[in-house]
Amino acid sequence: MDNSPASSDMMHISDAEFHSIRDLVYQHFGIALTEQKKGLVVGRLQKILKQHKFNSFKEYYDHLVADKSKAAITELANQITTNHTFFFRExxxxxxxxxxxxxxxxxxxxxxxxxxxxxxxxxxxxxxxxxxxxxxxxxxxxxxxxxxxxxxxxxxxxxxxxxxxxxGVYDQTRLQGVPTPIINKYFKKNNDGYExxxxxxxxxxxxxxxxxxxxxxxxxxxxxxxxxxxxxxxxxxxxxxxxxxxxxxxxxxxxxxxxxxxxxxxxxxxxxxxxxxxxxxxx
Ligand SMILES: C[S@@+](CC[C@H](N)C(=O)[O-])C[C@H]1O[C@@H](n2cnc3c(N)ncnc32)[C@H](O)[C@@H]1O
Structure with missing residues:
Protein backbone atom coordinates (compact mmCIF):
# COMPACT_ATOMS: atom_id res chain seq x y z
CA MET A 1 0.00 0.00 0.00
CA ASP A 2 1.33 3.45 -0.87
CA ASN A 3 1.02 5.68 2.19
CA SER A 4 2.68 8.71 0.65
CA PRO A 5 0.43 11.79 0.47
CA ALA A 6 -1.50 12.34 -2.75
CA SER A 7 0.49 14.60 -5.05
CA SER A 8 -2.14 17.38 -4.70
CA ASP A 9 -1.39 17.48 -0.93
CA MET A 10 2.34 17.76 -1.56
CA MET A 11 3.98 21.02 -0.67
CA HIS A 12 5.90 22.56 -3.55
CA ILE A 13 9.67 22.78 -3.35
CA SER A 14 11.51 25.37 -5.45
CA ASP A 15 14.92 24.61 -6.97
CA ALA A 16 16.56 26.98 -4.48
CA GLU A 17 14.82 25.30 -1.52
CA PHE A 18 15.77 21.84 -2.78
CA HIS A 19 19.39 22.89 -3.25
CA SER A 20 19.69 24.32 0.26
CA ILE A 21 18.22 21.18 1.85
CA ARG A 22 20.32 18.95 -0.42
CA ASP A 23 23.51 20.81 0.62
CA LEU A 24 22.60 20.56 4.30
CA VAL A 25 21.94 16.80 4.02
CA TYR A 26 25.27 16.33 2.24
CA GLN A 27 27.15 18.42 4.79
CA HIS A 28 25.65 16.58 7.79
CA PHE A 29 25.24 13.00 6.61
CA GLY A 30 27.32 12.70 3.42
CA ILE A 31 24.18 11.65 1.55
CA ALA A 32 24.35 12.97 -2.01
CA LEU A 33 20.85 13.75 -3.29
CA THR A 34 20.64 14.12 -7.06
CA GLU A 35 17.99 16.21 -8.84
CA GLN A 36 16.07 12.96 -9.41
CA LYS A 37 15.62 12.67 -5.65
CA LYS A 38 13.52 15.85 -5.43
CA GLY A 39 10.24 13.91 -5.26
CA LEU A 40 11.66 11.61 -2.60
CA VAL A 41 12.79 14.57 -0.49
CA VAL A 42 9.37 16.24 -0.72
CA GLY A 43 7.61 12.95 0.09
CA ARG A 44 9.77 12.18 3.11
CA LEU A 45 9.86 15.68 4.61
CA GLN A 46 6.18 16.44 4.08
CA LYS A 47 5.25 14.94 7.45
CA ILE A 48 7.73 17.13 9.34
CA LEU A 49 6.48 20.27 7.60
CA LYS A 50 2.86 19.45 8.42
CA GLN A 51 3.63 18.44 12.00
CA HIS A 52 5.51 21.64 12.76
CA LYS A 53 3.18 23.76 10.62
CA PHE A 54 5.91 25.15 8.37
CA ASN A 55 4.40 26.96 5.40
CA SER A 56 7.30 26.30 3.04
CA PHE A 57 10.55 24.36 2.69
CA LYS A 58 12.34 27.69 3.16
CA GLU A 59 10.76 28.04 6.63
CA TYR A 60 11.76 24.47 7.42
CA TYR A 61 15.32 25.02 6.20
CA ASP A 62 15.67 28.20 8.31
CA HIS A 63 14.52 26.21 11.34
CA LEU A 64 17.04 23.43 10.62
CA VAL A 65 19.87 25.92 10.51
CA ALA A 66 18.74 27.92 13.55
CA ASP A 67 17.91 25.00 15.86
CA LYS A 68 20.70 24.85 18.39
CA SER A 69 19.29 21.77 20.15
CA LYS A 70 20.00 19.65 17.03
CA ALA A 71 16.58 18.02 17.45
CA ALA A 72 15.64 19.18 13.95
CA ILE A 73 18.76 17.59 12.43
CA THR A 74 18.00 14.35 14.30
CA GLU A 75 14.47 14.37 12.89
CA LEU A 76 15.88 15.07 9.41
CA ALA A 77 18.23 12.06 9.75
CA ASN A 78 15.27 9.88 10.72
CA GLN A 79 13.31 10.92 7.64
CA ILE A 80 15.99 11.25 4.98
CA THR A 81 17.90 8.01 5.54
CA THR A 82 16.86 4.79 3.85
CA ASN A 83 16.86 2.02 6.44
CA HIS A 84 16.04 -0.94 4.23
CA THR A 85 17.73 -4.09 5.54
CA PHE A 86 17.01 -7.74 6.27
CA PHE A 87 18.38 -10.76 8.12
CA PHE A 88 21.18 -12.65 6.36
CA ARG A 89 21.34 -9.99 3.62
CA GLU A 90 24.05 -10.85 1.08
CA GLY A 168 14.32 -6.06 18.35
CA VAL A 169 10.82 -7.16 17.38
CA TYR A 170 10.20 -8.04 13.74
CA ASP A 171 7.14 -8.91 11.63
CA GLN A 172 7.02 -12.40 10.25
CA THR A 173 7.50 -10.94 6.74
CA ARG A 174 10.88 -9.58 7.88
CA LEU A 175 12.05 -13.10 8.68
CA GLN A 176 11.57 -14.40 5.15
CA GLY A 177 14.62 -16.39 4.16
CA VAL A 178 15.70 -17.06 7.74
CA PRO A 179 15.92 -20.85 8.22
CA THR A 180 13.24 -22.22 10.56
CA PRO A 181 15.77 -23.80 13.00
CA ILE A 182 17.41 -20.36 13.36
CA ILE A 183 14.02 -18.72 13.99
CA ASN A 184 13.20 -21.34 16.61
CA LYS A 185 16.55 -20.95 18.30
CA TYR A 186 17.01 -17.18 18.27
CA PHE A 187 13.52 -15.61 18.20
CA LYS A 188 10.58 -15.64 20.56
CA LYS A 189 7.12 -15.20 19.09
CA ASN A 190 4.94 -12.71 20.98
CA ASN A 191 1.83 -10.66 20.17
CA ASP A 192 3.85 -8.02 18.33
CA GLY A 193 5.91 -10.34 16.16
CA TYR A 194 9.19 -12.16 16.57
CA GLU A 195 11.49 -10.86 19.26
C1 LIG B 1 20.13 0.85 3.48
S1 LIG B 1 20.57 0.80 5.18
C2 LIG B 1 21.73 -0.55 5.19
C3 LIG B 1 21.62 -1.36 6.44
C4 LIG B 1 22.55 -2.56 6.55
N1 LIG B 1 23.93 -2.15 6.62
C5 LIG B 1 22.36 -3.51 5.41
O1 LIG B 1 23.24 -3.66 4.57
O2 LIG B 1 21.28 -4.14 5.35
C6 LIG B 1 21.65 2.22 5.30
C7 LIG B 1 21.81 2.72 6.73
O3 LIG B 1 22.86 3.68 6.76
C8 LIG B 1 22.53 4.68 7.68
N2 LIG B 1 23.27 5.92 7.36
C9 LIG B 1 23.11 6.77 6.32
N3 LIG B 1 23.96 7.79 6.41
C10 LIG B 1 24.69 7.60 7.53
C11 LIG B 1 25.73 8.32 8.17
N4 LIG B 1 26.21 9.46 7.68
N5 LIG B 1 26.25 7.81 9.31
C12 LIG B 1 25.78 6.65 9.85
N6 LIG B 1 24.80 5.93 9.29
C13 LIG B 1 24.25 6.40 8.14
C14 LIG B 1 21.02 4.84 7.52
O4 LIG B 1 20.43 5.45 8.65
C15 LIG B 1 20.57 3.41 7.28
O5 LIG B 1 20.13 2.79 8.47
Whole structure:
Protein backbone atom coordinates (compact mmCIF):
# COMPACT_ATOMS: atom_id res chain seq x y z
CA MET A 1 0.00 0.00 0.00
CA ASP A 2 1.33 3.45 -0.87
CA ASN A 3 1.02 5.68 2.19
CA SER A 4 2.68 8.71 0.65
CA PRO A 5 0.43 11.79 0.47
CA ALA A 6 -1.50 12.34 -2.75
CA SER A 7 0.49 14.60 -5.05
CA SER A 8 -2.14 17.38 -4.70
CA ASP A 9 -1.39 17.48 -0.93
CA MET A 10 2.34 17.76 -1.56
CA MET A 11 3.98 21.02 -0.67
CA HIS A 12 5.90 22.56 -3.55
CA ILE A 13 9.67 22.78 -3.35
CA SER A 14 11.51 25.37 -5.45
CA ASP A 15 14.92 24.61 -6.97
CA ALA A 16 16.56 26.98 -4.48
CA GLU A 17 14.82 25.30 -1.52
CA PHE A 18 15.77 21.84 -2.78
CA HIS A 19 19.39 22.89 -3.25
CA SER A 20 19.69 24.32 0.26
CA ILE A 21 18.22 21.18 1.85
CA ARG A 22 20.32 18.95 -0.42
CA ASP A 23 23.51 20.81 0.62
CA LEU A 24 22.60 20.56 4.30
CA VAL A 25 21.94 16.80 4.02
CA TYR A 26 25.27 16.33 2.24
CA GLN A 27 27.15 18.42 4.79
CA HIS A 28 25.65 16.58 7.79
CA PHE A 29 25.24 13.00 6.61
CA GLY A 30 27.32 12.70 3.42
CA ILE A 31 24.18 11.65 1.55
CA ALA A 32 24.35 12.97 -2.01
CA LEU A 33 20.85 13.75 -3.29
CA THR A 34 20.64 14.12 -7.06
CA GLU A 35 17.99 16.21 -8.84
CA GLN A 36 16.07 12.96 -9.41
CA LYS A 37 15.62 12.67 -5.65
CA LYS A 38 13.52 15.85 -5.43
CA GLY A 39 10.24 13.91 -5.26
CA LEU A 40 11.66 11.61 -2.60
CA VAL A 41 12.79 14.57 -0.49
CA VAL A 42 9.37 16.24 -0.72
CA GLY A 43 7.61 12.95 0.09
CA ARG A 44 9.77 12.18 3.11
CA LEU A 45 9.86 15.68 4.61
CA GLN A 46 6.18 16.44 4.08
CA LYS A 47 5.25 14.94 7.45
CA ILE A 48 7.73 17.13 9.34
CA LEU A 49 6.48 20.27 7.60
CA LYS A 50 2.86 19.45 8.42
CA GLN A 51 3.63 18.44 12.00
CA HIS A 52 5.51 21.64 12.76
CA LYS A 53 3.18 23.76 10.62
CA PHE A 54 5.91 25.15 8.37
CA ASN A 55 4.40 26.96 5.40
CA SER A 56 7.30 26.30 3.04
CA PHE A 57 10.55 24.36 2.69
CA LYS A 58 12.34 27.69 3.16
CA GLU A 59 10.76 28.04 6.63
CA TYR A 60 11.76 24.47 7.42
CA TYR A 61 15.32 25.02 6.20
CA ASP A 62 15.67 28.20 8.31
CA HIS A 63 14.52 26.21 11.34
CA LEU A 64 17.04 23.43 10.62
CA VAL A 65 19.87 25.92 10.51
CA ALA A 66 18.74 27.92 13.55
CA ASP A 67 17.91 25.00 15.86
CA LYS A 68 20.70 24.85 18.39
CA SER A 69 19.29 21.77 20.15
CA LYS A 70 20.00 19.65 17.03
CA ALA A 71 16.58 18.02 17.45
CA ALA A 72 15.64 19.18 13.95
CA ILE A 73 18.76 17.59 12.43
CA THR A 74 18.00 14.35 14.30
CA GLU A 75 14.47 14.37 12.89
CA LEU A 76 15.88 15.07 9.41
CA ALA A 77 18.23 12.06 9.75
CA ASN A 78 15.27 9.88 10.72
CA GLN A 79 13.31 10.92 7.64
CA ILE A 80 15.99 11.25 4.98
CA THR A 81 17.90 8.01 5.54
CA THR A 82 16.86 4.79 3.85
CA ASN A 83 16.86 2.02 6.44
CA HIS A 84 16.04 -0.94 4.23
CA THR A 85 17.73 -4.09 5.54
CA PHE A 86 17.01 -7.74 6.27
CA PHE A 87 18.38 -10.76 8.12
CA PHE A 88 21.18 -12.65 6.36
CA ARG A 89 21.34 -9.99 3.62
CA GLU A 90 24.05 -10.85 1.08
CA UNK A 91 24.60 -14.32 2.51
CA UNK A 92 28.01 -14.63 0.76
CA UNK A 93 29.44 -12.33 3.42
CA UNK A 94 28.24 -14.52 6.28
CA UNK A 95 29.70 -17.60 4.55
CA UNK A 96 33.03 -15.82 4.03
CA UNK A 97 32.96 -14.53 7.62
CA UNK A 98 32.69 -18.15 8.86
CA UNK A 99 35.15 -19.68 6.40
CA UNK A 100 37.90 -17.02 6.38
CA UNK A 101 37.44 -14.08 8.72
CA UNK A 102 36.61 -15.94 11.93
CA UNK A 103 39.37 -18.58 11.65
CA UNK A 104 41.87 -15.77 11.02
CA UNK A 105 40.56 -13.76 13.97
CA UNK A 106 40.69 -16.78 16.27
CA UNK A 107 44.31 -17.54 15.31
CA UNK A 108 45.38 -13.94 15.74
CA UNK A 109 43.78 -13.62 19.12
CA UNK A 110 45.02 -16.98 20.36
CA UNK A 111 48.56 -15.95 19.41
CA UNK A 112 48.14 -12.67 21.29
CA UNK A 113 46.41 -14.32 24.26
CA UNK A 114 43.54 -11.91 23.86
CA UNK A 115 39.92 -13.01 23.54
CA UNK A 116 38.48 -9.66 22.49
CA UNK A 117 37.11 -10.01 18.98
CA UNK A 118 36.55 -6.49 17.69
CA UNK A 119 33.72 -6.18 15.18
CA UNK A 120 31.91 -3.01 14.09
CA UNK A 121 28.68 -2.90 12.17
CA UNK A 122 28.80 0.68 10.91
CA UNK A 123 25.32 1.18 9.39
CA UNK A 124 23.26 -1.14 11.53
CA UNK A 125 19.81 0.25 10.71
CA UNK A 126 17.02 -1.55 12.61
CA UNK A 127 19.24 -4.35 13.86
CA UNK A 128 18.84 -7.16 11.35
CA UNK A 129 22.49 -7.02 10.27
CA UNK A 130 24.18 -6.89 13.72
CA UNK A 131 21.82 -9.57 15.06
CA UNK A 132 22.65 -11.79 12.08
CA UNK A 133 26.36 -11.32 12.80
CA UNK A 134 25.88 -12.42 16.43
CA UNK A 135 23.75 -15.42 15.38
CA UNK A 136 26.56 -16.38 12.98
CA UNK A 137 29.11 -16.11 15.81
CA UNK A 138 26.95 -18.16 18.19
CA UNK A 139 26.45 -20.84 15.55
CA UNK A 140 30.14 -20.87 14.67
CA UNK A 141 31.52 -21.10 18.19
CA UNK A 142 28.80 -23.19 19.81
CA UNK A 143 29.81 -24.07 23.37
CA UNK A 144 33.11 -22.23 22.89
CA UNK A 145 31.31 -18.87 22.47
CA UNK A 146 31.60 -18.07 26.17
CA UNK A 147 35.40 -18.20 25.91
CA UNK A 148 35.41 -15.31 23.46
CA UNK A 149 34.48 -11.72 24.01
CA UNK A 150 32.47 -11.30 20.83
CA UNK A 151 30.43 -8.20 21.73
CA UNK A 152 29.63 -6.21 18.65
CA UNK A 153 29.46 -2.43 18.23
CA UNK A 154 26.52 -1.45 16.02
CA UNK A 155 26.06 2.19 15.00
CA UNK A 156 23.76 4.25 12.84
CA UNK A 157 22.90 7.93 12.41
CA UNK A 158 19.15 7.32 12.52
CA UNK A 159 17.71 7.32 16.04
CA UNK A 160 14.49 5.87 14.67
CA UNK A 161 16.39 2.88 13.27
CA UNK A 162 18.31 2.45 16.53
CA UNK A 163 15.10 2.47 18.57
CA UNK A 164 13.75 -0.32 16.33
CA UNK A 165 17.02 -2.23 16.76
CA UNK A 166 16.85 -1.86 20.52
CA UNK A 167 13.28 -3.13 20.53
CA GLY A 168 14.32 -6.06 18.35
CA VAL A 169 10.82 -7.16 17.38
CA TYR A 170 10.20 -8.04 13.74
CA ASP A 171 7.14 -8.91 11.63
CA GLN A 172 7.02 -12.40 10.25
CA THR A 173 7.50 -10.94 6.74
CA ARG A 174 10.88 -9.58 7.88
CA LEU A 175 12.05 -13.10 8.68
CA GLN A 176 11.57 -14.40 5.15
CA GLY A 177 14.62 -16.39 4.16
CA VAL A 178 15.70 -17.06 7.74
CA PRO A 179 15.92 -20.85 8.22
CA THR A 180 13.24 -22.22 10.56
CA PRO A 181 15.77 -23.80 13.00
CA ILE A 182 17.41 -20.36 13.36
CA ILE A 183 14.02 -18.72 13.99
CA ASN A 184 13.20 -21.34 16.61
CA LYS A 185 16.55 -20.95 18.30
CA TYR A 186 17.01 -17.18 18.27
CA PHE A 187 13.52 -15.61 18.20
CA LYS A 188 10.58 -15.64 20.56
CA LYS A 189 7.12 -15.20 19.09
CA ASN A 190 4.94 -12.71 20.98
CA ASN A 191 1.83 -10.66 20.17
CA ASP A 192 3.85 -8.02 18.33
CA GLY A 193 5.91 -10.34 16.16
CA TYR A 194 9.19 -12.16 16.57
CA GLU A 195 11.49 -10.86 19.26
CA UNK A 196 15.21 -11.45 19.00
CA UNK A 197 16.46 -13.63 21.88
CA UNK A 198 18.12 -11.89 24.81
CA UNK A 199 21.30 -13.97 24.33
CA UNK A 200 21.70 -12.29 20.90
CA UNK A 201 20.52 -8.82 21.92
CA UNK A 202 22.83 -8.53 24.90
CA UNK A 203 25.86 -9.04 22.66
CA UNK A 204 25.11 -5.95 20.57
CA UNK A 205 26.01 -2.46 21.78
CA UNK A 206 23.89 0.07 19.87
CA UNK A 207 25.17 3.63 19.56
CA UNK A 208 24.33 6.66 17.50
CA UNK A 209 27.26 7.54 15.28
CA UNK A 210 27.48 9.65 12.16
CA UNK A 211 29.97 8.21 9.66
CA UNK A 212 30.80 11.78 8.61
CA UNK A 213 32.52 12.26 11.94
CA UNK A 214 36.15 13.04 11.05
CA UNK A 215 37.45 11.07 14.00
CA UNK A 216 36.50 7.56 14.99
CA UNK A 217 36.20 7.73 18.77
CA UNK A 218 36.97 4.07 19.40
CA UNK A 219 39.77 3.08 21.72
CA UNK A 220 40.97 -0.10 20.02
CA UNK A 221 41.25 -0.98 16.33
CA UNK A 222 38.78 -3.39 14.74
CA UNK A 223 39.33 -6.88 13.32
CA UNK A 224 36.38 -6.64 10.99
CA UNK A 225 34.18 -3.76 9.87
CA UNK A 226 30.82 -4.31 8.21
CA UNK A 227 29.90 -1.15 6.30
CA UNK A 228 27.31 -2.35 3.85
CA UNK A 229 24.77 -0.58 1.67
CA UNK A 230 25.33 2.86 3.07
CA UNK A 231 28.10 4.11 0.79
CA UNK A 232 25.74 3.88 -2.21
CA UNK A 233 24.31 7.13 -0.81
CA UNK A 234 27.71 8.83 -0.68
CA UNK A 235 29.77 10.33 -3.49
CA UNK A 236 33.24 8.96 -4.30
CA UNK A 237 35.33 11.44 -2.23
CA UNK A 238 33.08 10.92 0.84
CA UNK A 239 33.19 7.15 0.43
CA UNK A 240 36.97 6.96 0.11
CA UNK A 241 37.59 9.40 2.96
CA UNK A 242 35.37 7.18 5.15
CA UNK A 243 36.99 3.85 4.27
CA UNK A 244 40.41 5.42 4.71
CA UNK A 245 39.48 6.54 8.22
CA UNK A 246 38.28 2.99 8.86
CA UNK A 247 41.56 1.61 7.53
CA UNK A 248 43.47 3.50 10.22
CA UNK A 249 41.16 1.94 12.78
CA UNK A 250 41.66 -1.66 11.67
CA UNK A 251 44.33 -4.11 12.76
CA UNK A 252 46.75 -5.38 10.14
CA UNK A 253 45.08 -8.34 8.41
CA UNK A 254 41.64 -7.01 9.34
CA UNK A 255 38.67 -6.98 6.96
CA UNK A 256 36.24 -4.47 5.53
CA UNK A 257 32.97 -5.82 4.14
CA UNK A 258 30.97 -3.47 1.92
CA UNK A 259 27.70 -3.93 0.00
CA UNK A 260 27.86 -6.04 -3.16
CA UNK A 261 26.68 -3.08 -5.26
CA UNK A 262 29.50 -0.92 -3.87
CA UNK A 263 33.15 -0.73 -4.99
CA UNK A 264 36.29 1.05 -3.92
CA UNK A 265 38.69 2.61 -6.43
CA UNK A 266 42.12 0.96 -6.15
CA UNK A 267 43.97 4.26 -6.48
CA UNK A 268 41.86 6.00 -3.81
CA UNK A 269 42.38 3.61 -0.92
CA UNK A 270 45.03 1.40 0.68
CA UNK A 271 42.46 -1.39 1.26
CA UNK A 272 43.45 -4.51 -0.69
CA UNK A 273 40.73 -6.02 -2.85
CA UNK A 274 40.15 -9.68 -1.93
CA UNK A 275 36.95 -10.45 -3.82
CA UNK A 276 33.68 -8.65 -4.58
CA UNK A 277 32.66 -6.58 -1.54
CA UNK A 278 35.59 -7.88 0.58
CA UNK A 279 38.72 -5.83 1.36
CA UNK A 280 41.63 -6.42 3.67
CA UNK A 281 44.35 -4.39 5.38
CA UNK A 282 47.68 -5.89 4.36
CA UNK A 283 50.79 -3.95 5.26
C1 LIG B 1 20.13 0.85 3.48
S1 LIG B 1 20.57 0.80 5.18
C2 LIG B 1 21.73 -0.55 5.19
C3 LIG B 1 21.62 -1.36 6.44
C4 LIG B 1 22.55 -2.56 6.55
N1 LIG B 1 23.93 -2.15 6.62
C5 LIG B 1 22.36 -3.51 5.41
O1 LIG B 1 23.24 -3.66 4.57
O2 LIG B 1 21.28 -4.14 5.35
C6 LIG B 1 21.65 2.22 5.30
C7 LIG B 1 21.81 2.72 6.73
O3 LIG B 1 22.86 3.68 6.76
C8 LIG B 1 22.53 4.68 7.68
N2 LIG B 1 23.27 5.92 7.36
C9 LIG B 1 23.11 6.77 6.32
N3 LIG B 1 23.96 7.79 6.41
C10 LIG B 1 24.69 7.60 7.53
C11 LIG B 1 25.73 8.32 8.17
N4 LIG B 1 26.21 9.46 7.68
N5 LIG B 1 26.25 7.81 9.31
C12 LIG B 1 25.78 6.65 9.85
N6 LIG B 1 24.80 5.93 9.29
C13 LIG B 1 24.25 6.40 8.14
C14 LIG B 1 21.02 4.84 7.52
O4 LIG B 1 20.43 5.45 8.65
C15 LIG B 1 20.57 3.41 7.28
O5 LIG B 1 20.13 2.79 8.47
Missing amino acids: IEHFDFFKSDVLPWMVNEHKANRNNDLRIWCAAASSGEEPYTIIITLLEHFGMDYKNWNCGLLATDVSEKALVAALR IAEKVKKEVTLRKFNLMNETLPFKKPFDCIWCRNVMIYFDAPTKHALVNRMYKHTVNGGYLLIGHSETLARDQTPWKYIKPAVYRKEE
